[in-house]
Amino acid sequence: MTGKRRYLLVDGMAILFRAYFATSFTGKIRRTSSGIPVNGVHGFVRYFVDAIQTYQPTHVICCWDMGSTTFRTEQFGDYKGNRPQAPEDLIPQFDLVKEVVESFDVPNIGLEGYEADDCMGTLAVKLGQEHEVVIVTGDHDMLQLVADKVHVAIMKKGIGNYQLYTPQFLLDERGLTPAQVIDVKGLMGDSADNYPGVKGIGEKTAYKLIQQFTSIEGLLGNLDQVSPTIRKKIESDLDMLHLSRKLATIHCEAPLDELDDAHCAWCINRDKINQKFTELEFGSLVKLVDQLEPIEV
Structure with missing residues (x-):
């Protein structure tokens, strides 16, 4: 070396x-x-x-x-x-x-x-x-x-x-790129760091959404494609979603x-x-x- x-x-x-x-x-x-x-x-x-x-x-x-x-x-x-x-x-x-x-x-x-x-x-x-x-x-x-x-x-x-x-x-283990690690945390929050993400969205759903829509921007641009329940959760917690992503970065x-x-x-x-x-x-x-x-x- x-x-x-x-x-x-x-x-x-x-x-x-x-x-x-x-x-x-x-x-x-x-x-x-x-x-x-x-x-x-x-x-x-x-x-x-x-x-x-x-x-x-x-x-x-x-x-x-x-x-x-x-x-x-x-x-x-x-x-x-x-x-x-x-x-x-x-x-x-x-x-x-x-x-x-x-x-x-x-x-x-x-x-x-x-x-x-x-x-x-x-x-x-x-x-x-x-x-x-x-x-x-x-x-x-x-x-x-x-x-x-x-x-x-x-x-x-x-x-x-x-x-x-x-x-x-x-990518092999989690199906994520490094940038998507941040977006997943923005959605699900982090109990150890004490920020909530979107209330009612856990790890499994956060992974699924980011893998499907690539990013939080992709998700927000296609909310008509997610279930009404998830859409309501996201729309009700938009400010915390953006703040949580910022805190995770x-x-x-x-x-x-x-x-x-x-x-x-x-x-x-x-x-x-x-x-x-x-x-x-x-x-x-x-x-x-x-x-x-x-x-x-």
Whole structure:
């Protein structure tokens, strides 16, 4: 792969939460000898290292949410309003995990007013014009970013278990193009993000309508071809349909600072990593990192 770039975009918050809840359900939280909770960070490292081993990137970038207030909460006050507060033991790990990422000489990217999704979308669109991009996440909303050179690796249960989405695989599995992923969400809404879509239209109907009419515009232009019941639901909820589609759309023009290519070139400073691992008492993870070998560009 000499001379060829492959960027790994890591959905930091999604992986940290996954790592935290994968271990905290037992009620036993891993802590340092001084009592600092580190179970989420410890699990994050295992996922992070596995993704690097699996996809062999030349460049790595980790993206983060920067708070609960974004341009979407301005558009719809209840956006993600149903989400509980982060567990108390997870809160101190938000900063710790970024320190660990920095110890790998990987940049942490986040932007006030935007979600990590928007940062990843902006980077994917820009970098995917010339280079291979793999996005590692557990968030199926990211499938709208799939393109010829941009693939989305959805994390499944267990470390090292991914489903890699290309445009063809997305079409084969779901009968959708990346753009249609947005339109389906506009119709059915998203309970996790707390926007309703069209009241009374669920996932099965949303898929059927978009597959039949190609897009929301195609559907609205042919409402005479759908059942009176569905037509009434859509006509009664047009404003929310358009708003839900807007909320579902990843913003791919976030005002990110230019990234120095050298800054996100994947390298490894074992002394720096070992120092951080010693501080967090992650001795068992040193062997994992010792197996990593950066790829020359």
